[in-house]
Amino acid sequence: MDKELIINSTPTNVEIALLEDKKLVELHYQKTNTQFSVGDIFLGRVKKTMPGLNAAFVDIGHSKDAFLHYTDLGPRLKSLVKYTDDVVSGKSNTHRLDQFEFSPEINKNGKIDQVLKKRQHILVQVLKEPISTKGPRLSCEMTIPGRFLVLTPFSNVVAVSKKLGNLEERKRLKNLVESIKPKNFGLIVRTAAEGKKVADLHEELNFMMERWEAIFTQLKNAQPPLKLLSELDKTSSMLRDMLSESFNKIVVNNQEIYDSMKSYLHNIAPEKERILDMHRSNRPLFDNHGVTKQIKSSFGKTATMPSGAYLVIEHTEAMHVIDVNSGHKMSSNNMGQAVLNVNLESAEEIARQLRLRDIGGLIIIDFIDMKGAENRKALLTAMRNAMKKDRAQHTILPLSKFGLMQITRQRVRPAVKINTAEQCPSCAGTGKVNSTILISDTIERDLKFILQSRPSSKIKLRVHPYIYSFLRDGLFNSIQVKWFKEHFKWVKLSADADFPLSVYKFYDSNDDEIRLN
Secondary structure, X not given: OOEEEEEEEOOOEEEEEEEEOOEEEEEEEEEOOOOOOOOOEEEEEEEEEEOOOOEEEEEOOOOOOEEEEHHHOOOOHHHHHHHHHHHXXXXXXXXXXXXXXXXXXXXXXXXXXXXXXXXXXXXXXXXXXXXXXXOOEEEOOOOEEOOOEEEEEOOXXXXXXXXXXXXXXXXXXXXHHHHHOOOOEEEEEOHHHOOOOHHHHHHHHHHHHHHHHHHHHHHOOOOOOEEEEOOOOHHHHHHHHHOOOOEEEEEEOOHHHHHHHHHHHHHHOHHHHHHEEEOOOOOOHHHHOOHHHHHHHHOOOEEEOOOOOEEXXXXXXXXXXXXXXXXXXXXXXXXXXXXXXXXXXHHHHHHHHHHHHOOOEEEEEEOOOOOOHHHHHHXXXXXXXXXXXXXXXXXXXXXXXXXXXXXXXXXXOOOOOOOOOOOOOOOOOOOOOOOOOOHHHHHHHHHHHHHHHOOOOOOEEEEOHHHHHHHHXXXXXXXXXXXXXXXXXXXXXXXXXXXXXXXXXXEOOOOOEEOOO
């Protein structure tokens, strides 16, 4: 399977598209000014405890207090609190835990007000980003992830990913990690560590210990709320978690991100530097790689499949509901097999849609009814196989007697919602059209005004692809050449599929829009 990462940078956010065999499977948005990402570590202050919820609300600097449930405290909470207090007060002068004595574990069935009190300082990690009106969700079980290993302070457990099926390799990796593990630090061996030598693992362990030391340094005399450790940006964290031999292309349109990723790849996988490419075409990056077209066809209430079958996806406050419909092309020669084929195709598309839209929580799927037990079992197997590529934790239940399948999927950030409907550029949604105009005439009128007001400026014009072709049609006799002959100024053209047909924008040499009113 070929994987491509397409990274489109805009002034306000970074859009990241993951393609598998040219098919869009994940879409991520990261605001350039985001302050709270999953994995960030903070020194927070307990604002209040809620015995009824068995949880506490913690101030980490967000407009909404963050939520910390008792089950997310971890058994070593008292050790974490003791270490935090010692470092903040200056009693501890080392980030290592060789001489640190663990405190007794807390009762897993205890109450929040028995272990935390108001205004207490506490070390926390963001478990879920702020969603809707809710603040971030927190955990006190610290993890510092790397590409091959995950470091867990205040633990002595060594665990190996269950996705590593080879028993000999699991045993080898566990022995290697136990030989390099610092005292009172646990380690989780990730799937990407398969086949790696002890030198590779030790080098990454040293890097993670340096990050833990950075937390220790900032904790000294610190006052909450304070961010102690930032998770990698979205692009780097995706590379860390997903980079494999099947990755064959990474394309970026921003020089700063390109340099950052090249440096990151040089550190974690120098052999993969060659797959990083800088997009230099005038055509928008997502248009160039077919991402825009897939976004517009994949989002919305209905998702159509090649066979003609389609999904209807509805969202409610409590759950997400997906209905499978056969369309009009289903063959009736063998109805049972035809229904199974539609359901199997739908299972693949549903798994893709869950990843693409990042849908979390409870999902109910109404497949087309099947009577045979073997067909129902085959559908369950196909659904589980299709979901294996999904990194989010999920549980899939067999079909109920009503033919419904229930799935729960981990929700860590808001679902991706894109409105694919466009306002009519002719009537602006009113349903009334005053007159028909030639778009090229209005563009030329505005161009003359701009040339009069700023004669020395270099001018770029961005239009819908149809208008772009129209303005360039005829090569030496095109409208673009005609403008050059008339005004002695070359207007650079570019096409943008996101523009409605009658929308156009002028830009200067700094890519700042030239506004006419």
